[in-house]
Amino acid sequence: MFSRNELYEKILTRVRKPSQYIDREFNSIHKDPAQCKVKIALVFPDLYEIGMCNLGIQILYHIVNDMPQAVAERVFAPWVDMEEEMRHHHISLLSLESRTPVREFDIVGFSIQHELCFTTVLNLIDLAGLAVRASHRSEADPLVIAGGPATFNPEPLAPFMDAFAIGDGEELIQEIVQVVEKSKEENWSRGKILENLAHLEGIYIPSDFEVTYREEGTIASIKPLSSRKMVHKRLLKDLNVFPSPGSPIVPHTEVIHDRCNIEIMRGCTHGCRFCQAGIIYRPVRERSAQKLIHLSRETLQSTGYDELSLASLSTSDYSSIHEVLRQILRDHETPTLSVSLPSLRTDSFSVYLAEKVQEGGRSGLTFAPEAGTQRLRNIINKNISQEDIEKCMEVAFRQGWRKIKLYFMVGLPYETHEDVEGIVDLVKKIETLAREVLPPLGGKENPAYGKYFTPLYQVPYPFSVDSSK
């Protein structure tokens, strides 16, 4: 008879990429769960190789583990072969660090990035051995709480969550830990814990509201069942109070973005009409330049990475970007350091920034014209001209950039065939500019749809796009 651990080890020899299920990565934290009053399973409902690139998970992981009374351990979705083995051998969902069954934690906290993860969330709750519906859970079960951008519209998941943490999680997760700690000291019921959590700004308890729907599935009414009438998103006013982790975990297997990630600001100054992130992360908040410079030193040293990403929704809009880049490049005068600026405006200032980055090492540039014609860019409030785009590309190619990624959306409301053809025309123009120095360009399409909280929500899909064209 094998112990659970021995069985798990045996399974690892039979599954694809077993390294995603073993811990002890560089900078991972190992506290003894038995010594901590509050245990949180931080669940990312996707594979390890995707979840490990999510800065939010790393931030929350370090905040909780810095609290002496609490421990946070990571949980990722197993790939289908692993899930099959686990279900076959009656092994429930386990945390990465101590391989503790998720149902033995006090809080199971999901970080949900987009709606496509919803079914994985339900599957993971089931794999953890918990009742999928919140109303079927017992007093002994952990609280299942969801946060992340996809929970700004919590209703699709409301029947399955005990609570939602909406908005910035840094302060909120500390307050949740404090409430749960007190509940254990005073032996509160599940109902009393939820009642106390409901007082925290950003917490939405679905059972405190009655939501009714119209026949076509839209919300008809929301009736508060307690004294709490409205839930406001949680807003972290000063990002500098909670720096990005200086010692992020370094995966020992390949992940999609294998590099240091530093968040330089949150929010975006632009108001693109389709963009949910631009709306839900308002207002814009910046980290201080000095803190970022210090953090980049600390992070590169503690991880050994040679690529640093200055992440935000629109990196060229960070007010001290010159200063930060200059200092980072001066600090790391090594030809191996590569700085990536993942979200740049399509304009000549961005090309200037690219030039600065190029001094340290060259990775790639990403721009998002979003639409192929000026008419549609005006409709979606993407304030860049055709001339800006062409000028920006031309300068970038002349500087020798060989890898440029462009984001376009197909299926935007008010789109016509001319707008789709405009994408082709624009790409052809860019290809002409690039032909002398770059290999042929490739492309793929994903249709757009209006997200809730944006002005384009529920505007109908314009027409059936023939992707072969």
Ligand code: SF4
């Ligand atoms: S610039 Fe980018 S992040 Fe900002 S609102 Fe537009 S699409 Fe959203």
